[in-house]
Amino acid sequence: MLKCQKVFVLNVSIVSVYSLVTIDGVIGGSVLLPCASNKHEHNLQDIDVLWRYNASMNVFTILKGKGSVEHQEPKYKNKTEIFPDKFLKGIFSIQLNNLVYTDAGEYDCYIVHSGEHVKVWLLINVYSQVTVDGVVGRSVFLPCASHINEYKLQDVNVHWRYNASMHVYDILKGKGSVEHQEPRFKNKTEIFPYEFVRGIFSLQLNKLEHTDAEEYECYIVQSGEHMNVQLLINGE
Known part of the structure; x- marks a missing residue:
């Protein structure tokens, strides 16, 4: 018997719309990692956003306007929060909780549907x-x-x-x-x-x-x- 498996492929094309910000956090605390689009009107079903740590590690994914932790790196389990009520305004920030030393580093927010890229340096004090x-x-x-x-x-x-x-x-x-x-x-x-x-x-x-x-x-x-x-x- 031939079985068919449905595969979802997300094509990522990021153009040179780039911004950079540095954020400070403290051990045991929480921090907001900002990510906002230059566009102020978005259709929920078109919203695809990828949050990554050190360019590749999956922190959080937003697919078609909904949060997904399906392929989330285990170290971020129960540490991330999103704000869906802000999505239509082009705000895709995430909150990182229970900070530890190893959370420090570079976070990338790829706004796929608009081709934008926000890089956040997180410094743990x-x-x-x-x-x-x-x-x-x-x-x-x-x-x-x-x-x-x-x-x-x-x-x-x-x-x-x-x-x-x-x-x-x-x-x-x-x-x-x-x-x-x-x-x-x-x-x-x-x-x-x-x-x-x-x-x-x-x-x-x-x-x-x-x-x-x-x-x-x-x-x-x-x-x-x-x-x-x-x-x-x-x-x-």
């Missing part, structure tokens, strides 16, 4: 602060280390920022990137890739100027750690 002194014209070491001391290179995503927003340096999948680096930091930064697998993502800043002083922040995406480095500049 593991925070430290240090003050470093530098001298005009010389170099200084800005420390950043994870409490996790063993990493796979392809999992390493770290973002160095100046005064919370200015791009200083990015480490993406274990490789340094200056694609979005602020021009003032061009040829002034050094990293130490051989230390990455040990959870050390420190940065060396060269040719110091008085204007280099202020706050530097190191965001370790995978572990959700955040280090604040206050740089003081001495000398004329």
Whole structure:
């Protein structure tokens, strides 16, 4: 006897409608991961949205306007909430409950029917602060280390920022990137890739100027750690 099985295939075509946001959470708490479409009117039966962790792990799926946990990763069981009353307004945010360290990382919201993509960095508040002194014209070491001391290179995503927003340096999948680096930091930064697998993502800043002083922040995406480095500049 020939048996026929019905297979559902979802064709995903994401165009370059992209936004990025960083969210902070605390151990044991809850956090809202935002995802909203630029379009404000949607037909419920057309709504297909995929929430994924680190690009592939299934967090939650919305198919034809209805939530589905059929292929949800076990670690997210009973941890996710959606808000169906917001769908027609183009809001597909999810709430993540009972946060643990391993919930930190990159979450992607793919709004399939409109071709939009929202990336959310979730940082679990593991925070430290240090003050470093530098001298005009010389170099200084800005420390950043994870409490996790063993990493796979392809999992390493770290973002160095100046005064919370200015791009200083990015480490993406274990490789340094200056694609979005602020021009003032061009040829002034050094990293130490051989230390990455040990959870050390420190940065060396060269040719110091008085204007280099202020706050530097190191965001370790995978572990959700955040280090604040206050740089003081001495000398004329």
